[in-house]
Amino acid sequence: MSTGLAFSYESRAQRVVFGAGTARTDLAAEIERLGCARVLVVAAHAERELAEELTSVLPVVATFLDVRQHVPLETATAARALAGTSGADSVLSIGGGSTTGTAKAIAMTTGLPIIAVPTTYAGSEATAVWGLTDAGRKSTGTDPAVLPRTVIYDPELTLSLPADLTVASGLNAMAHCVDSLWAPNANPMSSAMAVAGIRGLRQALPEVRRDGSNLDARAAALSAAYLAAVAFTTAGSGLHHKICHVLGGTYDLPHAPTHAVVLPYVAAFNVSSAPSAAALLADALGVPDPVSGLVELYASLGAPGSLRELGLSSDDLPEAARLVAEAAPASNPRPVGRDDAALILRHAWAGDRPGSDQLEAHR
Ligand code: NAD
Secondary structure, eight states: OOOOOOOOOOOOOOEEEEOTTHHHHTHHHHHHHTTOOOEEEEOOGGGHHHHHHHHTTSOEEEEEOOOOTTOBHHHHHHHHHHHHHHTOSEEEEEESHHHHHHHHHHHHHHOOOEEEEEOSSOOGGGOOEEEEEETTEEEEEEOGGGSOSEEEEOGGGGTTSOHHHHHHHHHHHHHHHHHHTTSTTOOHHHHHHHHHHHHHHHHHHHHHHHOTTOHHHHHHHHHHHHHHHHHHHHHOOOHHHHHHHHHHHHHOOOHHHHHHHHHHHHHHHHGGGOHHHHHHHHHHHTSSSHHHHHHHHHHHHTOOOOTTTTTOOGGGHHHHHHHHHHHSOTTSSSOOOHHHHHHHHHHHHHTOOOOHHHHHHTO
16 A cells, blocks of 8 residues: 655765864864864954864864855855865865855865854755855855864854854844745655754853853754754755745845745745644644744844845846746745745845745735
């Protein structure tokens, strides 16, 4: 008797070291373990001091500091050139998703192994997804060569994240979980990780928001963000990610706050057409209605509320809707035409209270 359940699933090999203080105690041994002896450090200017402190005893041959959000092609070209001239045999990224993304751009063309030390909840370190922006268009793709070989998750490094970035980045991780419930390659393993990630984030983020110095809550949020990223890299980019790629790549909106704002509107749009995903989401959030559950969590976190406040002009909405409709996955549980994309974007731009009724009513 057939159940109709069918899927393909590819796990990805990566070593993960998790624990408070590990960036200080384990980095040298992890680099040696990979047999590397010429390290190119990638860190944003803001993380320069931290990078210098963590790498003071490492065999560093060069440092690339000119990290830019969404990895413009010029940034990738400059970083790759430094990798070549320095004779590096490995790339060590210390920072948020933009820094990891720059290391990935190097690995894409050089094949150098990456050791990633993340300092936000972005999750790029656990995915084989790269992103590059050229002439206002962000492209993403999957390449096993860009998956960091080793990740050192040290929650102490997240203690310095300010409250607004903590919330936005944590909700970026939440978006990885939720979108992977209906993404093109969603499967029972990715959904299990997504559900565990949603539970972890739902519990940890309010604690971290209340007290950013709570190291246990920071660790819980970081491990949930790791689960979120693994769910995302196996399930692929769903509608939510496609919308955020357009908004980030074409309109240069800030990555994590954009993900935070858009998520409840995509959930409101999709849940009525995705009952199994909706049930998993409601259960993981511990509420009867998943969209209301997200709205309540957002209110408790003081999350960013609208694309307007992130700087998107209303004049850009029609073109953004066209780009979103082009990029939307054909497998999305509810078809996404230009009017649908416009509807989601209009509500997210205005910061209306997200609700499935509201998104239905305007159809
Ligand atoms: P980011 O890396 O741009 O960092 C945001 C800001 O936070 C920067 O100013 C940075 O200096 C600062 N910062 C980082 N860590 C800090 C800390 N511990 N304390 C204080 N300040 C800190 O932002 P992000 O949200 O981490 O990453 C966004 C980027 O990552 C985007 O380009 C996005 O496309 C990419 N990304 C890629 C994937 C993937 O799978 N490829 C997944 C998620 C995000």
